[in-house]
Amino acid sequence: MRVQSDQLAFDELGTPLRDTTFVVFDLETTGTRPGPDGITEIGAVKVRGGEVLGEFATLVDPGMPIPPQIVALTGITGAMVHDAPPITRVLPAFLEFAAGAVLVAHNAPFDTGFLRAACHEYGYPWPKPAVVCTVRLARRVLTRQDTPSYRLSALAALFGASATPNHRALTDARATVDVLHALLERLGPLGVHSLEELLDYLPEVTPAQRSKRGLAAHLPERPGVYLFRGPSEEVLYVGTTGNLRRRVRQYFTGSESRGRIREMVALAQRVDGIECAHSLEAQVRELRLLAAHRPAYNRRSKNPHASWWITLTEEAFPRLSVIRTPRDGTLGPFRSQAAAKLAADVLAGAAGLRTCTQRISPRAPSGRPCALAELGRCGAPCAGRQSVVDYAPGALAVTELIEGRSAAPLDSALSQLDALSAARHFERAARRRDELAVLVHAVGRAHRLSSLAAIPELVAASPDSAGGWEFAVVRHGRLASAGVARRGVPPMPVVEALVAAAETVEPGPGPLRGAPAEEVGILRRWLTRPGVRLVRTARPWAEPAVGAGGWNGWLERAETAVALENAR
Structure with a gap:
């Protein structure tokens, strides 16, 4: 017997269609826009293997008038839904009825759109079920010679459905069941026998x-x-x-x-x-x-490892500069040059660093401003009002922030923000708040990544779903080895073998010791998942308590404020 090359093996068939539970449903609504318009009726039929397992049907009070043209179409009047339950009571009951099943509807995007909108409005999570649209399926299975129209009434007549569609939810759902079964019968000769193949066949x-x-x-x-x-x-x-x-x-x-x-x-x-x-x-x-x-x-x-860093220039009176190659004492990484420049400007303003590019001689008199200010051509924010000695404390404060030993620049920036709010400069204060949030996020991320990259070797274990363990050997922020100990296998010999065979990682320059920021981030997210345990570590894994460590509460308030402003 000749077997076609694209025939699926038995273990690839997935869930047979005869064993798949479908909930075929239909909605009647006050209009065509999910959200502004409401649901007036839900009807559904649960089927598996051609057998009806149950039905769900109810009128729904939409909480709004039903337009006359909708009354003429469906026959559902305001008086009929006056004593009907609201969607807040019907929705959880329908979600329970349809739980675990494949949803089927004629023109499914319309019906599921109303359900998703209702879930969003009333705080129910959308379960993300598999969805089959019988209109789409009919267009894939039937030609124009088979049917001049893909409307439910035309398909029901074509297949001799037991129910005649009449724009009432349960009747239309029953007709759709017969249409679905007829379409599935035509898919058998095409090699579609499982739910997975059906979902793959639709596009x-x-x-x-x-x-x-x-x-x-x-x-x-x-x-x-x-x-x-x-x-x-x-x-x-x-x-x-x-x-x-x-x-x-x-x-x-x-x-x-x-x-x-x-x-x-x-x-x-x-x-x-x-x-x-x-x-x-x-x-x-x-x-x-x-x-x-x-x-x-x-x-x-395009740029998988592209990143930008902030550093103090190597000058007698340093300023902040944005660079591509990290070195010790840099702050980052930033995903774009614009984000790095914004954070550098906020940090310079908070720490009192100069922002002009004029080179200042270390031999300048202690109270003398820079040369451009003396010539009247200074365009920096300080406008020559600061002397060169005023910049030294700011450079020290930036260094301590980067190293996680002080949060003085962040505190200074927050004081400036509070001063703007007190002076009722609310737009400037909001802009400064957003800029400070960018800086706080950057400092926090830098400390989290650099703390992991500083560890010469760390071994961690995560439980798998079958009673075993997944292991990772991390060296200076890079994955050096990975393995598993299945249920019943002693884990420590596996750990010793993984450590012995792990990749040698020589630390490089910069806060991340040469490791790509994305890889360090992936490792840290895995290591901080619930259930992950540290098997051993060459040195304690600790992140700075100062720096951005105490700013989580402020960040949450700032994000809440931004969300409220965007919602207006």
């Missing part, structure tokens, strides 16, 4: 795209990194996943709808997979591969 997929599914056949169902390679073996795209085979297959079955990625898939000739011990190793490997190959179809690959 438009080119034959050439679908024919490349075999490129994923050799990949394991393990976490790792995958590389799409082009005709000349060039790396087109790099990604990470918890299941290599399943994720790569999605690129060839239509769940990937981005035009840029579809173009990449058309060029791809091979997919390489790098199996990883766990998701942390996969994230770090992806980051390093992006930096090494800079693939054309990864948006993150």
Whole structure:
């Protein structure tokens, strides 16, 4: 027997459609705009394997008048919904009825849009269920020769539905059930037998795209990194996943709808997979591969390690400068030059540093201003009112802030902010507040990253979901080794083997000891997750208590104020 190359293996079939629970539902509303318009009726039918498991139906008080044209269309009047429960009572009941099921609706974006808006308005989390739209499915399965229209009434008549649609929620939902079953029957000969295949089938997929599914056949169902390679073996795209085979297959079955990625898939000739011990190793490997190959179809690959730093210039009376290469005593990293310049300006103003670029001679008399001020050509904020000796305390304060030994510049900036508020200069105060928040965020992030990068070796363990452990050996902010101890395997011998085989990391210059900021950030987020334990560390892992350490409360208040201003 000849087997087609794109036929799925048994273990790839996913959830069979006959075992999938669908909740087919319909809404009646006061209009077409989720939010401004309300829901007047919900009807739903729960089915599995062609059997009806239950029904849900209720009128809903929309809390607003029902327009005459809607009354004429649905027959639902204001008197009918006068004693009906409001959506605040109906919504949780419907969410419970539909929990764990695939939602199905005719023109599903309309109906799910109203449900999402209601969840958002009344504080219920949207469960993000899988959604099947029977309009979209019908357009993929039926041609214009099969039906002149994809309206529910036309499809119900075509398939001989047991219920005739009449713009009442439960009746329309019952008709949609029959339409769904008829469409699913037509998908069987097309090789769609599971829920995953159904969801992959809905988007438009080119034959050439679908024919490349075999490129994923050799990949394991393990976490790792995958590389799409082009005709000349060039790396087109790099990604990470918890299941290599399943994720790569999605690129060839239509769940990937981005035009840029579809173009990449058309060029791809091979997919390489790098199996990883766990998701942390996969994230770090992806980051390093992006930096090494800079693939054309990864948006993150243009400047994967681009960062900016603030430093004091090496002058007798230093000022702050923005640089690209970190060295000891620098503050950062910043993701853009503009953010670094903004933080440098705020810090210079708070610490009392000069901002002009005129070089000042160390032999200048102690009370003498700089040369440009004497000539009347000074454009700096100090305008020559400060003497050269006034800059020394500011430089010391900046150094102590960077090292986490003092928060004096931040305190000074907050005093300036309070003075503006007291003088009722509220717009300037709001602008200064936002600028100070940028600086506080930067100082806090710098201290968090540099504290981890300073540790020569740290070993940590995170529990997996099956009673085992995932391990990471971190050296100077870089992942040096990763592994796992499955349930029942003694963990400490695994740790010793990982440490012995770990990569040697020589510390480099700068606060991060040469480690990329993104990698240090990934490691720190993993290390601070709930349940992660430190197995051993060469030195205590501690972050400065001063600096930005005590500013979390102020940052929360500042962010709340910004949110309130944006909501007005």
